[in-house]
Amino acid sequence: MATTVVIGTQWGDEGKGKIVDLLTGHADVIVRFQGGNNAGHTLVVEGKKFIFHLIPSGILYGDKLCAIGNGVVLDPKVLIEEMDELAANGLSVTPEHLKISYNTHLIMPYHRAMDHAREAAKAEGKKIGTTGRGIGPCYEDKIVRNGIKIADLLDPELFRDKLEENLKYKNFLFKELFGTDTLDADGIYAEYQKYAEKLAPYAANVSVLIDDARKEGKNILFEGAQGTQLDIDHGTYPFVTSSNTIAGGACCGSGIGPSKIDTTLGICKAYTTRVGEGPFPTELFDETGDKLQKQGVEFGATTGRRRRCGWLDGVVLQDAVRLNGIDGLVVTKLDVLSGLGGLKICKAYDVEGRKFSYMPANIRQAQAARPVYRDIEGWEDDLSGARSIEDLPLKARNYLRAMEEIAGVPISIVSVGPGREQTLLLRNPFETE
Ligand code: GDP
Ligand code: IMO
Ligand code: MG
Numbered sequence: 001m002a003t004t005v006v007i008g009t010q011w012g013d014e015g016k017g018k019i020v021d022l023l024t025g026h027a028d029v030i031v032r033f034q035g036g037n038n039a040g041h042t043l044v045v046e047g048k049k050f051i052f053h054l055i056p057s058g059i060l061y062g063d064k065l066c067a068i069g070n071g072v073v074l075d076p077k078v079l080i081e082e083m084d085e086l087a088a089n090g091l092s093v094t095p096e097h098l099k100i101s102y103n104t105h106l107i108m109p110y111h112r113a114m115d116h117a118r119e120a121a122k123a124e125g126k127k128i129g130t131t132g133r134g135i136g137p138c139y140e141d142k143i144v145r146n147g148i149k150i151a152d153l154l155d156p157e158l159f160r161d162k163l164e165e166n167l168k169y170k171n172f173l174f175k176e177l178f179g180t181d182t183l184d185a186d187g188i189y190a191e192y193q194k195y196a197e198k199l200a201p202y203a204a205n206v207s208v209l210i211d212d213a214r215k216e217g218k219n220i221l222f223e224g225a226q227g228t229q230l231d232i233d234h235g236t237y238p239f240v241t242s243s244n245t246i247a248g249g250a251c252c253g254s255g256i257g258p259s260k261i262d263t264t265l266g267i268c269k270a271y272t273t274r275v276g277e278g279p280f281p282t283e284l285f286d287e288t289g290d291k292l293q294k295q296g297v298e299f300g301a302t303t304g305r306r307r308r309c310g311w312l313d314g315v316v317l318q319d320a321v322r323l324n325g326i327d328g329l330v331v332t333k334l335d336v337l338s339g340l341g342g343l344k345i346c347k348a349y350d351v352e353g354r355k356f357s358y359m360p361a362n363i364r365q366a367q368a369a370r371p372v373y374r375d376i377e378g379w380e381d382d383l384s385g386a387r388s389i390e391d392l393p394l395k396a397r398n399y400l401r402a403m404e405e406i407a408g409v410p411i412s413i414v415s416v417g418p419g420r421e422q423t424l425l426l427r428n429p430f431e432t433e
Helices: 016-024 057-061 076-088 109-121 137-141 156-178 185-202 206-215 248-252 287-295 316-323 363-368 392-409
Strands: 003-008 029-032 043-047 048-052 065-069 098-101 220-223 262-267 272-274 308-310 329-330 343-351 355-358 370-376 411-416 424-425
Touching: 003 016, 003 316, 016 043, 016 057, 016 220, 016 262, 016 329, 016 355, 016 411, 029 109, 029 206, 043 057, 043 316, 048 057, 057 220, 057 363, 065 206, 076 185, 109 137, 156 185, 206 220, 262 392, 272 370, 287 308, 316 343, 316 392, 329 343, 329 392, 343 392, 370 392, 392 411
Parallel strands: 003 220, 003 262, 029 065, 029 220, 065 098, 262 329, 329 411
Antiparallel strands: 043 048, 272 308, 343 355, 343 370, 411 424
């Protein structure tokens, strides 16, 4: 029995989907614990590409139990679309294989509308560049105790009451503050009652389910979304998402105690990307940045936006190791660095003459951070065919060693392409001695 948490160490899109899919082969239960359909997790299996936004990537195996924890914000429309898409690909999602916590909060149409209205009303330079999926407004309602949970959806009277209460506030803001369209309770009620009917068989106490699985000796995998620097508490606030993306979120967001987590794997791209606004000290605005974007095919899996690209940031990596308690690193997209010439890894920031070894909390300082680089020799070889660490050229292995030195933790997995087979597994977190 082992429990493993997989989280992103940077600003999301580190390749979590691919790695979760790979580890799912060794797991029995896969749990999403935060975020919502702002996530876009890509898997390439036998040349076929799948992008998951809400359902844990493990669903592709067909025989695993997938769970959506209380920490997730769930848009039922998107979930049902994702289920239908899987069914069209011959994989029917049944209540036997997917469970949703009664405590999971629902994204409502007014959350999406609020997300758009807020972003549109913000001045340039203040926009967050959200995914527009209603994530922030939904978490906001949860925190102020106005949210609507799956358990409420399944109680029509309670649902109607909460819906009307919420709409009173939201419609006032839409009309008076934003000057946008108001929303109608009857329409939303009818739409959500259909979702209630469809989703009722999937609702469960996910905390109990995880506990039972653990006691039965099963392997449990927690699939993080976003990345450490997008964490609401520890990220580059306010340019963050609205949940705790760090490993601790797996406990609060699913209902398992911290002492029951065995391993935390931090996924780290061999370089850095960011979608949306906010500080990014190692961002490149030159030819190398363009090359990383092109070679890495760096487009958002959810919004299709071009991802900003830059060198690997060792400060961000060290923050991630500390904040998540990472036991093992997973380096992805090492293949993308081929043919770039000399490489650089940021080892510290210079902020107006002051040295920083962590991300400054002051957003102006974070914006002003200038990277201090360590130069590392690059390589020309194509790495995509490598299947063991020995297949890698010495210079690529030196780069990995530099990453281990900076992180202070060993590398467990190296990924050299999007496919399942393009993976070098050095240590399996589910194989306990
Ligand atoms: P996630 O959000 O962390 O799951 O990552 P995304 O799916 O948004 O973005 C990662 C992208 O990189 C996807 O298109 C993956 O198919 C791709 N990918 C993952 N690992 C590798 C790798 O090692 N090499 C290359 N070239 N692509 C990879
Ligand atoms: P995965 O799981 C990359 C970013 C958005 C925006 C900020 C806030 O695929 O790694 P939100 O809609 O969450 O309120 O947007 O967070 N963001 C992501 N960036 N990968 C993600 O998920 C992201 N989810 C949110 O671009 O900057
Ligand atoms: Mg993604």
